[in-house]
Amino acid sequence: MLKNYIKIAWRNLIKNKVFTLANIIGLTSALAVALLLVMTALFELSYDQFHENKDSVYQVYLSNQTPRGLESGTSHPAPLAPALKTDVPGIKHAVRALSDDALVTYNDKEINLDAEYVDPEYFDLFTFPAIIGNAENPLSNKNSVAISEDGAQKVFGSIENVVGKSIALKLGKEEQLFTISAILENPPSNSSTDFDIVIPFKNHPEYASNIDRWDSQFHSVYVQLEEGVTPEQFEKNTQEFTTLHYQGSIENAKRDGAVANADGLYKQFHLLPIADRRFTSFASGAAEVKRTFPYMILGIAFVIIFIVCANFINMNIALSEKRLKEIGMRKTLGAVKRQLFFQFWMESLLVFTVSTILGLVLGNLLLDPFKSLFNTRATLEHVAQPNIIILFGLSIFCITLIAGGYPALLMSRLGTLHALKGKLDLGKNRLRNSLIVLQFAIAILLISGTLVLHGQIEFMRNKDLGYNKEQVISIPLNGKKDSYRVVELLREELKGNANVLNVSGADNNLGLGRDGSTMSSMMGFDYKGRGVVTNALTVDYDYAETLDLEVVAGRTFSREFAADSLSLVINETMAKQLGEEDPLSIRIPMDDGATTYSVIGVVKDFNFQDISKQVKPLTLFMNNGWDLYYAYVKIAPQNITSSFEAVEKAWGNIEPQAEFLGSFLDDNVDRTFRREKTMATIVTSGSILGILLSCIGLFAISMLVVAQRTKEIGVRKVIGASVSSVALLLTKDFLKLVGIAFVIATPMAWYFLNEWLQNYAFHVALSPLFFVGAGLLATLIAFITVGTRTVKAASANPVKSLRTE
């Protein structure tokens, strides 16, 4: 019996070659892509899930009521963690952690490693197991460090006999010797924390001077709660603690007119589960955990599967009309419903099995290009877990049951005589049409998403950021020499080069450099009885000139004025915040009145932070006591490549040991929206695939519709219709469906894209052209797809279609 089913199924599939092929191609590519997308999404969702204590370990954040509204911060002062541990009940561990660089010297080799400065209990909270050495407590004393496999490879070239060796670390201005106590497994690719080396927190250069200061916040704090203690209890338990330790800033907040929160508090500690860290944004002040990105990817995978399944159902139902006689015949021969259902379902199962196998193969083949294209480190291992495989198998089975079973059910239910007569009443093809509408609505949604995403990326790339990003190279100062000395040496080395226009330095980068680090530095002070908060930037001479910042009032730092270390240059937003009519008259006392700074100039606002953020108040300092971390070199617009090489060569002469990580600022800016680009790539490929698959379906359906209407076409031609009028008649019905899809999809697309664009302080205007463009594109594609079929049908000789028997 089964053999007979398979045989008949096989013959039927062979007979309808075009449809079988269309189905298999569609299903295969959809399954392959869905597999890859699901893999990516699961990988994203698996971030930080590997920590064994993930349910009891939290990151601490402080929400502040300020005159500007709610603001939250994850940076904390050094005394906080020990104080929490001793003063607040229910806390098992409280540890500090800080990500930074560390310059390692071993046998004359200098290497910059990603370092994590942590308290020793860190390893009780987080699961980073040691493979060699002291696994119990890798940071048992202040001079021991733990190194990852990769770190060990970088420094020693192997992981053998590394434990116990000494290395020198440059911490601040001094070098110190440390002993390797353990080698740790590399942090998994789905870990938010990535490091080469782990160093006891107390060695951090900032630690000693800030050990008792509650107003200097520079690291994260994680706590593990005791069993049975909830985050809510923690929040309650810390209320008094907070009022005590932050008394000064709470009073300032009250004075400046901040409004207390619902509990009547100005500052409150909250906890964030560590597995949520990657998905948390503090943009609106409160912590918002949004897993939009992975869910969007899952959504696209689902939508693509839906599109092919709709194709499959549509084609099968349409094809079944050809098989009505067969069904009738089988029924008269005594087939019962169940047998018929099984027979048709068998065909679907056959197609799905073949497609699934091909899809898995294709997915594997596409794995590497996919990973580089989508910038993900996901691997199939994240998918190849028993429960996920079972789930996958189950969902394939369900899809087969629905997509293959529905047409089978429809046909097996048909009355015998009905079937023999060859009439199939499918309720005016309502199901078919709604599926097509849905497919195209999805396609239009994805196309408009693609257009807006690309529009926004182009907008961000082309926006005038207020500084010269085309001609300026920024170089991370990652060597051993004093930073001011390096900038000075660069000036001298490049003096003879006519293509180098200016050299300067600052303690922060613009955009995201090749060193991959971001930093923000804020400070607050009282000005005329009001609290003022500003971003702070330490710069060297010629900063404004190098970056082409526009000076709107006063002057910038100059070598001709000896006292410029007590001068400030502020941006317009800062000037507005200070609220003086003549900004150049502003004098600001700092360090409890010990020093007074005076404003000497105002620069036009420039986007010194991500373009998604509004321009915040900014104050430029010039103080030799504060290190610079980046050098800026402005070159002439001609001979850019040779100038870049000259800069690189100069760097090599000055810091031969340190790697040159210089890059143009426009590349840095591009790097800041890598996430948007990845998203754009995913949505674009999703929409291309979606459109392609919808077209396969539409093509097949148009073929069948044309076949069904052959007689009508013949009659119309005989009574005088022209080819174009018949083609139009046939195409019109499909275009109508696309039109309905457009009406459904556009408001949804508008809503979602508008929501998304709100994340950006500067964004492209959501012009109707995006949607009209998407609609037109979908229409055009549908027109071409259907048109080829209909024109062919319309030009056929009516004699053939009218032959009655």
Added chain:
Amino acid sequence: MLLQLNNIFKWVQSGGQRIFLLKDINLEVKEGEFISIMGPSGSGKSTLLNVIGMLDTFDEGEYHFLEDSVHNLKEKHRSNLYKEYIGFVFQSYHLLDDLTVQENLEMPLIYKKFKGSERKAMVADMLDRFNIVGKKDLFPAQLSGGQQQLVGIARALISNPKLILADEPTGNLNSKQGEEIMDLFKQLNDEGVTIIQVTHSEKNAEYGSRIINLLDGRMI
């Protein structure tokens, strides 16, 4: 003279051999004639009708229709020619199922780009002439076979063709309905319309002024 066929041949190639569908057909039709084509199944009756109606091509020979040499015409001109001068009536009526009687009649006029008001007048005229005014809003499925064929003929006549080609117009009808349709043809012929019909029935063939017998694609 309305049309003239000289030495028409039509064949299909099958296994290196020519199978003749029409063989050396010579036929002259004058305006106002009523011709019946007879012959057994597969003798080429319908093929001949289609060739005359310019729906089908032929492989050899000459076909003159009024002043035009059909064998030299391009596809497009040929279809313009038959659209203007020829009306078709089919055995299975071939009405458009989704359109009402009135809309079915209107369709050829739309394709010939008549104005809306003209179309209305002509359709009303035709409904009147065939006594089917009461049925104008019904769909073909709601009519009997005879009535459907009536509509079919009305549709063929609406744009005033010189020639009506009917392929077994009574084949799907009972004898009484068939008789009525044939009477109608007779009446139309008397009014001056040239008619060529294919039929199996001797009785129906008698309505014509001339009978052509076909056997294996050859006139006998």
